[in-house]
Amino acid sequence: MKALKIAKSPDDAIKELLSSLFENQKIKGVFSLFYDQDYFYGLVTDKELFNKLTPTAPVMPANGGKMLSRLTMIEPPAVPIAVVLKPCELRAFYELSKLEQANLENLIFISFVCAGVLSLKEIKNNIEEKVANANQKQGLRECCQLCENFVPENADLILPLIDGDNKTTIFIKTERGEELLQGIENNLVEEDFDSAKLSSIKEERSRYREKTWQNLKTENLGIPGLIDIFGRCINCHACGRACPICYCNLCYFDSADNDSGPRVYEAELERRGALRAPSGTIFYHIGRMIHVSLSCVGCGMCSDVCPVSIPVGTIFTRVAEETQRLFNYVPGRNLEEKIPISTFEIKEFEELGEA
Amino acid sequence: MKGKIIKNSDNINTKIREILESLISKQIFDAVFVPVRVPTGESFTYLLIKDKNILKDCIPLPPIMSVQGARAFKDLTRLGKLKYKILCVMRPCEIRAMIELSKLRQVTLEDVSFLSLDCPGVYQTADYIIEPEKYDKSFSSLLEKWEPEGLRPNCRVCNHFSNQEINSDLHIGFYDQSLILVPLTKKGEEIFTSLGFESTDDLADWENRKNELLRRREEIRNKTFTELHNQTNGMEGLENFFKGCINCHNCMRVCPICYCRQCFFESTDQLRRESEDYLIRTEKKGGIRFPVDRMLFHLGRMTHMSLSCVGCGVCEDGCPMDIPVGQIFNFIGDEVQKMFEYLPGRDKDEPIPVLTYKEDELHEYEDAQETK
Amino acid sequence: MEEQEFLPRIIGFLCNWCSYAGADLAGVSRLQMPPTLIPIRVMCSSRVDPLFILTALLRGADAVLVAGCHPGDCHYQYGNYYTRRRIALIKKVFDQLGLETDRLRLAWISASEGGRFRDVVTTFTQHIKEKGPNPIKKEIFL
Numbered sequence A: 001m002k003a004l005k006i007a008k009s010p011d012d013a014i015k016e017l018l019s020s021l022f023e024n025q026k027i028k029g030v031f032s033l034f035y036d037q038d039y040f041y042g043l044v045t046d047k048e049l050f051n052k053l054t055p056t057a058p059v060m061p062a063n064g065g066k067m068l069s070r071l072t073m074i075e076p077p078a079v080p081i082a083v084v085l086k087p088c089e090l091r092a093f094y095e096l097s098k099l100e101q102a103n104l105e106n107l108i109f110i111s112f113v114c115a116g117v118l119s120l121k122e123i124k125n126n127i128e129e130k131v132a133n134a135n136q137k138q139g140l141r142e143c144c145q146l147c148e149n150f151v152p153e154n155a156d157l158i159l160p161l162i163d164g165d166n167k168t169t170i171f172i173k174t175e176r177g178e179e180l181l182q183g184i185e186n187n188l189v190e191e192d193f194d195s196a197k198l199s200s201i202k203e204e205r206s207r208y209r210e211k212t213w214q215n216l217k218t219e220n221l222g223i224p225g226l227i228d229i230f231g232r233c234i235n236c237h238a239c240g241r242a243c244p245i246c247y248c249n250l251c252y253f254d255s256a257d258n259d260s261g262p263r264v265y266e267a268e269l270e271r272r273g274a275l276r277a278p279s280g281t282i283f284y285h286i287g288r289m290i291h292v293s294l295s296c297v298g299c300g301m302c303s304d305v306c307p308v309s310i311p312v313g314t315i316f317t318r319v320a321e322e323t324q325r326l327f328n329y330v331p332g333r334n335l336e337e338k339i340p341i342s343t344f345e346i347k348e349f350e351e352l353g354e355a
Numbered sequence B: 001m002k003g004k005i006i007k008n009s010d011n012i013n014t015k016i017r018e019i020l021e022s023l024i025s026k027q028i029f030d031a032v033f034v035p036v037r038v039p040t041g042e043s044f045t046y047l048l049i050k051d052k053n054i055l056k057d058c059i060p061l062p063p064i065m066s067v068q069g070a071r072a073f074k075d076l077t078r079l080g081k082l083k084y085k086i087l088c089v090m091r092p093c094e095i096r097a098m099i100e101l102s103k104l105r106q107v108t109l110e111d112v113s114f115l116s117l118d119c120p121g122v123y124q125t126a127d128y129i130i131e132p133e134k135y136d137k138s139f140s141s142l143l144e145k146w147e148p149e150g151l152r153p154n155c156r157v158c159n160h161f162s163n164q165e166i167n168s169d170l171h172i173g174f175y176d177q178s179l180i181l182v183p184l185t186k187k188g189e190e191i192f193t194s195l196g197f198e199s200t201d202d203l204a205d206w207e208n209r210k211n212e213l214l215r216r217r218e219e220i221r222n223k224t225f226t227e228l229h230n231q232t233n234g235m236e237g238l239e240n241f242f243k244g245c246i247n248c249h250n251c252m253r254v255c256p257i258c259y260c261r262q263c264f265f266e267s268t269d270q271l272r273r274e275s276e277d278y279l280i281r282t283e284k285k286g287g288i289r290f291p292v293d294r295m296l297f298h299l300g301r302m303t304h305m306s307l308s309c310v311g312c313g314v315c316e317d318g319c320p321m322d323i324p325v326g327q328i329f330n331f332i333g334d335e336v337q338k339m340f341e342y343l344p345g346r347d348k349d350e351p352i353p354v355l356t357y358k359e360d361e362l363h364e365y366e367d368a369q370e371t372k
Numbered sequence C: 001m002e003e004q005e006f007l008p009r010i011i012g013f014l015c016n017w018c019s020y021a022g023a024d025l026a027g028v029s030r031l032q033m034p035p036t037l038i039p040i041r042v043m044c045s046s047r048v049d050p051l052f053i054l055t056a057l058l059r060g061a062d063a064v065l066v067a068g069c070h071p072g073d074c075h076y077q078y079g080n081y082y083t084r085r086r087i088a089l090i091k092k093v094f095d096q097l098g099l100e101t102d103r104l105r106l107a108w109i110s111a112s113e114g115g116r117f118r119d120v121v122t123t124f125t126q127h128i129k130e131k132g133p134n135p136i137k138k139e140i141f142l
Helices: A008-024 A047-052 A063-071 A087-098 A127-132 A142-146 A174-179 A196-216 A222-229 A237-240 A262-272 A282-293 A303-305 A312-326 B011-024 B068-077 B092-103 B127-131 B132-145 B186-194 B204-229 B234-241 B252-253 B275-285 B295-306 B313-317 B325-339 C019-029 C050-058 C079-096 C114-131
Strands: A001-004 A029-036 A036-045 A080-086 A107-112 A157-159 A167-172 A188-190 A274-277 B003-008 B033-037 B045-047 B086-090 B113-117 B170-175 B176-185 B287-289 C011-015 C037-042 C062-070 C106-109
Touching: A001 A063, A008 A047, A008 A080, A008 A157, A008 A167, A029 A047, A029 A063, A029 B287, A036 A047, A036 A063, A036 A127, A036 B275, A063 A080, A063 A087, A063 B086, A063 B275, A063 B287, A087 A107, A107 A174, A142 A196, A157 B033, A167 A174, A188 B113, A196 A312, A222 A282, A237 A303, A237 B252, A262 A274, A262 B068, A274 B011, A274 B068, A282 A312, A282 C050, A282 C079, A303 A312, A312 C079, B011 B033, B011 B045, B011 B086, B011 B176, B033 C114, B045 B068, B068 B086, B068 B092, B068 C106, B086 B092, B092 B113, B092 B295, B113 B127, B113 B186, B170 B204, B176 B186, B186 B287, B204 B234, B204 B325, B234 B295, B252 B295, B252 B313, B275 B287, B295 B325, B313 B325, C011 C019, C011 C114, C019 C037, C019 C062, C050 C062, C050 C079, C062 C114, C079 C106, C106 C114
Parallel strands: A029 A080, A080 A107, A107 A157, B033 B086, B086 B113, B113 B170, C011 C037, C011 C062, C062 C106
Antiparallel strands: A001 A167, A001 A188, A029 A036, A036 B287, A157 A167, A274 B045, B003 B176, B033 B045, B170 B176
16 A cells, blocks of 8 residues: 655644645645634634644544534535544444435545544543543543444545654555645655554454443343433433434424324323333434444444433444344445445345244 | 421421322322432432322432423423323422423413422532432531532522522422421412411521522622623633533523424524535635534524523533533523513513513613604 | 233234235134234335334333235335335344344235234234233333
């Protein structure tokens, strides 16, 4: 694979590359994580503001894929934009494009091997200091510690971020990436990913995942177990709103379709002796699992925004792992792959319909 | 004021529970809407209870407000009244929100009665979930001392923590390990008598303490509001105030007053825009933040609902980033409500100011030039 | 009252073009079967939103039957293949959360298969009888 070496920290290397692309009119803007008093995703077309870029900071204030879909929902941008996203955000963006909520045209994707992001709960007070002193393991999102898809697959340019201080290699993954760098960066080298190091990280993550699943044992939950986990849910639906895959403007569970009239509540009250209010919390969570687990990229935004600290993302990741395996589907892996419930095979699950 | 004092009520929850049980037994009410601890114990939820066996587990005055009672009740009666006579056991701010929601036609108050409780304030839900035992313990001493430390910031400045200007039928106060029962309406009087009580006890001690607390609260309130005013002055102050906001809109989603199914700020108009629109805005400023319009959301929401804001502070509890959003809404709410001499939830026949008008008012906001 | 023999309540989503007619045929042929199925006619088995099934089960139905045309016979060509995927998905989610998957059944019953309709209802009822009532029925913290 062709690669570009820059003797700078990853963030500075990205800034340098983007600046030279911008000066050469290859891109007209940058969509990335920025820092200016706080961390946020932003679209920037003024080169002066490039110095506020912090693409690899371990923070995810919102899923970048979801934010980028807002920009490209109706039409692709008229000018080429370079996009720096974390792998799970990029996968979410691909899923959103399958769901016709995003457009990939005119976007150049840059991504990196992601060491995980800090949980918003950990950093909400004193964000700058916590980010500056971020340690590889401490305070990471549970979902990041469980993540096995931390190597980006679909980006044009990829940074492994494991080179050490002030050395950054940018791998050119696609032809488009190569085209982009033509005439700008000429001293490309031929190099391969340090796959040994990456697979050791992956093994560690897999072990953690295995251990977590062993402790969680969702398959033994049943309704009592679900009530133990989701019992304190306040039905605010923050998890759904933060989820990159939950794109519906008006969620079914907020809609009039989901309203019940007094007769329904009366029947329920007579049968059960009492009625929880807000009602339908377990229904919401199982329903959302059925709706979105196939596309769940495991970014963990849902856990982070939950005001009552329910590990929504962990449960979702577990269920998603199984539902995705059922259809041998990896969300965001490949644009050609259809979301399983939007397609079918003639010969499959034949045992289901039999008497 | 006269009422009934029930002495030696060291466990107020048990005492109130007994009253509720007797109201169900005597069929004065068919069902009670009251908080209950969730099975795992670290939080609470509201239940509408008909079965007396389940009523045994109720905690009428929990140390947190995980869900605003009015928002919880809205779910049940949005499409019409239930066939039961219901007693809602709630904190004053929850009842005030219920009254506001009924003005907005989101709850049905027909056949619904209120039992309000003296509220010493609540702890922040996120804190409580981690160490429920610790907070349970300190909450029981809170009823003695009424110290504001460690409470939800809005509770510390609350000046409607008892039966002040409340649209409730029956009120229960706490003083010196006693329960103070005060009927406030005709309906409340009926409930009161049916329980076999008579308004004969003199409540001066309780009222004096209440007024003393109110005076202390007003002091803190004024100080806090002045600080807030200085802090949020101008766009720069506001930007700084909302620094860290990730625009998840959860403050709106937990707010009892924000009843819209689909908030304007989450509607198609706001979320589905051409990329050209974004690019033009970017070109003008050099860069824009995603999601866009963070400040528009907060200021817009303020204009939408601050007249009805009961200052419960549940928005701040729901904020994953700990933005003091409840405090600024409380402060702005207070200001705009004063403007119309309006107090949300005081009287269910008092219309929300923006839903009515007087011909002769607010001339200071009109163009200074005489038109005649 | 509780001591009475348990008669399950099964919500049946029946495709208008096959299973619903199959049920009709079973009726006019006077085939004997337990009165446990509450039929809901849908225009295609793929009209059944997973949330319909979930609602029925969480509100206390003892079981849900989704019945449609045999593969290849869908009135709308491919609807029932989508149904099959959805049922597979729902069962997987249930399975993973420790919920009972066998309270949900998918059956292909054509308009001419009155006998098969009876068999499906009879065996399903028998199975649910053995399992007992849906435990969710009495749960309050849902």
